[in-house]
Amino acid sequence: MFSLNGLLEKVIKRGRLTLVDAKGETHRFGGTAPGPEAAIRITDPSVPRRILLNPELNAAEAYMDGGLVMDEGSIHDLIRLFFANKREFDLSPSQIFWRGVARGFRRFQQNNVLTRARANAKAHYDIGEEIYRLFLDDDMQYSCAYFPTGEETLEEAQTQKKRHIAAKLCLKDGQRLLDIGCGWGGLGLYLAHVADIEVVGVTLSERQLAVARRRAEILGVSDRVRFDLIDYREVREKFDRVVSVGMLEHVGAPHLGSYFLNVRDRLQPDGLALIHSISSKAPPGVTGPFLRKHIFPGGYAPSLSEIVAAIERSGLWSLDCEIWRCHYGHTLRHWRDRFAANRDRAAEVMDERFCRMWELYLSMCECVFMQGASNVVQVQLGRERDSAPLTRDYIGPEKDRIAAREAEFLERVVASAKQALDE
16 A cells, blocks of 8 residues: 555655654655755654645644654755655655646636735735744845845845835836835835835735834825725726735736736836746746645746736736846745744744744745745836836946935834834
């Protein structure tokens, strides 16, 4: 009979795994190739059967529920071992079956109509700022940071990200900007200080909205920085600039076309948009079952081919496309380290099961960027072919100009997050 031991013997070609089963018997698995090492213990005799039925989801839930525990190393070591052998795991019969089922229901799972989009946002972003404060930077940037050297602190890299985006938006005083998926307001407030512009940020998270609005009040810019609890599809105003960071992943494949049509319709004729999203070097696929069920309901990081096809149908010009490869992996490493350092507090705020779930989330995502196929894409779009400069030569000088101005406002903008969250 097919068994968990049989599966592990077949698929672990790189690295080594030591498993102590529910009877206390020790089993060792590993190929000849070097790789990560981990040691686990099964405390619930039903776990092997459940993992066989649906390896990726049920192994994660076994760890969350305490049926699978780490004997040596961390859960990150086990996930690294999984990713080192992911190709072999993906060829197992149950993985093939469930991936096929997920593909069959993909359009339903990602059909993020307005009511579902609001529920999805609440499920992830309204769990409480205290958790996010335990691992994010001081400005509460919950998206990929920019690491030119890889040696930057998280705060430095998030500032580099905002500066890079601001430069590519080619901002001019007097313009109006729409921030789709504004989070806790940090990017919109930063852009409003880079240039004398009007910013409208939209979100579906009530808790994020409250913090963003309070930050604008603290900084005295509420007259030109507005945050609304509204879906991007409900916006009707026109803007000179549109920016969206980490929002496209919540749109869903069935709505990519309408998303980019909406971006087009929000832009003035000479307007410019910058869309920043997780993507993949792989063909269109599905979101993993653990992330889909426990972390990002309705979430999906579209492949570059899906993004480009939707842009082509919208009539927008693709003015530039930049691929960030390991930057999110570095970002997630910082988040994972910070969460680990504050794990006791996280357990007080939530509970032990949540902490295990969040460890899985951060580790899985780090590995998919460092060992898997995921990346980040920034697409610059316009309604006209000359909406942006014809070469990238402007980006460096514009970033230098912005960096020279940051001393005037950056500390105050970042400090507003702490003040708003503390109140």
